[in-house]
Amino acid sequence: MLESSRLPPALKRALAAAAPRAPVVGAVRPLGVEGIDRMLAGGGLGKGRLHEIFARESLDEGSATGFAAMLAHVATREPGDASPILWLREDTAQRRCALHGPGLVDLGMDPARLILGVLPDVRALLRAGVDALRCAGLGVVVMELHGAAPLLDLTASRRIALAAEASGVTPLLLRLGKAQPGPSAAQSRWHVAAALSAALEAGAPGHPALRLSLLRQRGGPAGFDWDVEWDRDAVCFRPALPGARLPLSGGGPVPLEAGAGESGREADAGWRIAV
Amino acid sequence: MPAGASPSDDAAPLAFTVKQQGAYQLHALDDTALAAGLTPGMGLADARARVPALDARPHDAEGERQLLERLADLCDRFSPMVAIDPPEGLILDIDGCTHLFGGEQALTRDAVRLMRTQGLRVRAARAGSPEAALALARYGEGVQDELQAIHALPLLALRRSPDTRLALRRAGFVTIGDLADVPPGPLAARFGAGLVDALDRLLCRSDSRITPRRLPAPIRAERRFAEPVAHVGTVMRVLGELLAQVCAELAERHQGGRRFAARLYRSDGAMRDLAIETGLPVREPAVVLRLFEERVEALADPLDPGFGFDIVRLAVLHAETLGAAQEDLAGSSAPLSADLAALLDRLGVRAGPRRFRRLAPRDTHIPERATHLAPVAAADLPGWDAPPAGESPLRPISLLDPPEKIEVMAQVPDGPPRNFRWRGTLHRVARYEGPERIAPEWWRRLGGYADNPGLTRDYFRVEDEAGHRFWLFRAGLYGRETDAPLWYVHGLFA
Numbered sequence: 180m181l182e183s184s185r186l187p188p189a190l191k192r193a194l195a196a197a198a199p200r201a202p203v204v205g206a207v208r209p210l211g212v213e214g215i216d217r218m219l220a221g222g223g224l225g226k227g228r229l230h231e232i233f234a235r236e237s238l239d240e241g242s243a244t245g246f247a248a249m250l251a252h253v254a255t256r257e258p259g260d261a262s263p264i265l266w267l268r269e270d271t272a273q274r275r276c277a278l279h280g281p282g283l284v285d286l287g288m289d290p291a292r293l294i295l296g297v298l299p300d301v302r303a304l305l306r307a308g309v310d311a312l313r314c315a316g317l318g319v320v321v322m323e324l325h326g327a328a329p330l331l332d333l334t335a336s337r338r339i340a341l342a343a344e345a346s347g348v349t350p351l352l353l354r355l356g357k358a359q360p361g362p363s364a365a366q367s368r369w370h371v372a373a374a375l376s377a378a379l380e381a382g383a384p385g386h387p388a389l390r391l392s393l394l395r396q397r398g399g400p401a402g403f404d405w406d407v408e409w410d411r412d413a414v415c416f417r418p419a420l421p422g423a424r425l426p427l428s429g430g431g432p433v434p435l436e437a438g439a440g441e442s443g444r445e446a447d448a449g450w451r452i453a454v
Numbered sequence: 455m456p457a458g459a460s461p462s463d464d465a466a467p468l469a470f471t472v473k474q475q476g477a478y479q480l481h482a483l484d485d486t487a488l489a490a491g492l493t494p495g496m497g498l499a500d501a502r503a504r505v506p507a508l509d510a511r512p513h514d515a516e517g518e519r520q521l522l523e524r525l526a527d528l529c530d531r532f533s534p535m536v537a538i539d540p541p542e543g544l545i546l547d548i549d550g551c552t553h554l555f556g557g558e559q560a561l562t563r564d565a566v567r568l569m570r571t572q573g574l575r576v577r578a579a580r581a582g583s584p585e586a587a588l589a590l591a592r593y594g595e596g597v598q599d600e601l602q603a604i605h606a607l608p609l610l611a612l613r614r615s616p617d618t619r620l621a622l623r624r625a626g627f628v629t630i631g632d633l634a635d636v637p638p639g640p641l642a643a644r645f646g647a648g649l650v651d652a653l654d655r656l657l658c659r660s661d662s663r664i665t666p667r668r669l670p671a672p673i674r675a676e677r678r679f680a681e682p683v684a685h686v687g688t689v690m691r692v693l694g695e696l697l698a699q700v701c702a703e704l705a706e707r708h709q710g711g712r713r714f715a716a717r718l719y720r721s722d723g724a725m726r727d728l729a730i731e732t733g734l735p736v737r738e739p740a741v742v743l744r745l746f747e748e749r750v751e752a753l754a755d756p757l758d759p760g761f762g763f764d765i766v767r768l769a770v771l772h773a774e775t776l777g778a779a780q781e782d783l784a785g786s787s788a789p790l791s792a793d794l795a796a797l798l799d800r801l802g803v804r805a806g807p808r809r810f811r812r813l814a815p816r817d818t819h820i821p822e823r824a825t826h827l828a829p830v831a832a833a834d835l836p837g838w839d840a841p842p843a844g845e846s847p848l849r850p851i852s853l854l855d856p857p858e859k860i861e862v863m864a865q866v867p868d869g870p871p872r873n874f875r876w877r878g879t880l881h882r883v884a885r886y887e888g889p890e891r892i893a894p895e896w897w898r899r900l901g902g903y904a905d906n907p908g909l910t911r912d913y914f915r916v917e918d919e920a921g922h923r924f925w926l927f928r929a930g931l932y933g934r935e936t937d938a939p940l941w942y943v944h945g946l947f948a
Contacts, residue, residue: 186604238879238922245851245948263794276852279945280813280825285948286848290813291838294830297802297809307801316794320526374919379846383887384917386846387948409948412843 204316209417227347229340235372242373244265257316262318267296267312287411312342326354336363368395377420466655470513481513534670542930582658605631671769675699682721682762696768697739710735712775733831734795735776748803850925856943868932881918888914923947
């Protein structure tokens with residue numbers, strides 16, 4: 180093996196340029212829940228970083244899809260930032276289960292900002308994703324993959340992460356179906372499951388409630404669970420109410436535990452709680 | 455070419471037949487069949503009686519037309535103005551093209567040779583008007599002088615009805631030359647002005663044009679090679695040079711191209727078309743060339759140079775005004791920024807058209823029709839209404855297509871669901887809201903509302919005990935529209 184002092188200076192410079200740099204914490208967007216933001220490197224969702232979202236089981240696909248839409252919205256919520264969101268899906272996914280515009284509106288996102296790309300297979304999707312990430316005119320690129328997706332290995336995810344770092348576009352990898360987390364260059368990896376919502380009047384299902392697990396974080400702690408609720412009007416998450424639990428008897432509206440006021444609850448006096 | 459297919463030795467005489475008033479007639483014959491004394495128009499039964507070994511096949515008019523179209527495409531290399539004269543004629547307007555091939559005769563020779571490589575026998579003729587050229591090719595006797603040759607043509611060359619022909623023959627006219635010096639007045643009085651017209655066109659006395667199959671694009675460029683080029687890289691470089699020419703012309707016109715087409719002519723007569731489309735008008739050669747490279751890369755069967763390409767032609771099929779761009783001061787009002795449009799063009803060329811869409815609302819209550827996938831570059835799409843503040847989502851984020859059938863237990867047939875089984879799992883309903891009643895659109899029903907009202911859907915937003923939120927509906931009003939309403943899952947909430 181060559182000693183480094185014997186390397187020609189040009190090669191040395193090339194090696195130095197190619198060496199992975201220490202991760203720089205760029206711009207972040209706080210998610211809104213203090214507990215989560217404290218744990219995330221930089222205090223929020225890193226812009227220009229790869230984030231992976233896994234659905235806990237197949238029934239949680241709606242929640243995971245919603246979480247991806249929410250994160251995309253959080254990452255591009257700056258006033259005056261109308262950068263489009265590119266959502267790449269496979270043909271089969273779009274045929275079986277279409278993204279519903281009014282549903283996106285109900286999560287607070289303007290579907291007019293969304294560009295939907297329907298690609299024939301995973302290879303085309305990943306290729307289009309990396310190409311799109313080089314285009315700084317975009318805000319977020321969501322890549323939705325179903326099943327194991329063996330093509331998405333460490334190399335592919337590094338390629339995605341590098342492209343994103345250079346342009347500042349935030350990639351979100353949404354893994355649905357029976358996806359197993361593998362090695363990747365992601366900044367954060369989330370498990371998403373549905374959680375019982377705080378019922379509205381007359382026992383109606385309430386605001387989207389999710390159970391988030393931070394499985395992994397590059398350069399930060401991981402292994403936490405949070406129950407959160409999506410606040411569409413403030414474009415952020417908030418802690419789920421502790422009252423959002425089923426009574427043992429089952430059926431009927433859920434009674435609210437007395438005095439279970441969480442910090443931040445008072446600020447949201449405007450929204451309805453079941454009695 | 456009426457005698458059709460090329461003859462092969464010691465094969466049975468070949469004939470193509472058409473059905474005429476319930477009987478089969480010979481339509482086209484090969485040499486062997488002609489030599490055996492058969493003629494087109496003869497009944498198949500008579501022909502069989504004379505030549506029992508006759509190989510008769512049904513005539514494929516559509517196939518013949520397609521062949522003619524393909525041949526016309528081939529002749530595109532000689533002149534952009536090509537017209538078809540069914541069933542077997544091709545007319546080329548070679549005005550201004552001859553110098554490229556070293557004169558009229560050389561061009562004719564090239565064209566005949568090209569047709570022979572396709573296994574066809576052709577007769578070619580040149581004349582001052584398309585009608586004269588067609589008539590000479592069909593009935594000409596090989597006389598050198600054009601006018602003499604036309605004068606020697608039979609009356610058939612006028613393409614008039616048999617009655618007219620008979621009347622002319624009875625009047626003593628045998629050739630076109632006999633008619634040439636007759637004063638037009640009496641001729642028109644006896645046979646109609648149409649005959650005089652046809653005669654004038656045949657004798658090149660009046661101006662006559664062809665209607666080309668497709669109009670040559672206003673902006674185009676081409677490169678011919680002395681030797682065929684067998685390397686795709688070279689072809690792409692030439693394409694780049696042509697693009698530079700074309701884009702310079704676009705810049706002069708203050709235009710940008712939206713649709714570009716390249717046609718590569720192989721020396722053996724095959725052709726390959728490459729077409730690209732862009733979301734915004736462009737005139738950057740590098741951008742367009744990159745799209746063409748993506749196109750070539752994405753081809754299902756790769757570009758096969760064979761013995762080499764000898765002509766590369768590029769045309770701008772559709773151009774739009776593209777002035778010097780001025781950014782809007784208050785922020786761009788265009789649906790797409792330039793770099794995003796370039797990205798989508800690139801991705802679109804690779805993945806295929808209509809792969810990238812925008813979501814636009816459609817004014818309907820039927821959920822599966824509420825989202826319309828519009829082209830990305832579409833301007834002035836209707837906007838989405840903002841949801842009322844403080845409400846929880848009323849519509850799911852993903853919509854199952856088609857809705858999936860579920861077994862539902864409800865306390866009363868028209869009541870809310872208590873539990874349901876979907877994909878083999880039992881879900882107990884913890885919270886629900888509904889019904890939200892959505893009636894079918896009667897104006898989309900066959901026969902209107904009265905006869906076929908369709909099924910009203912009652913939608914329920916439902917959350918099970920684990921927190922999964924579903925959008926269920928019951929198809930049909932119990933007791934009024936159906937006695938056993940079916941239930942479906944239509945969507946998943948976040």
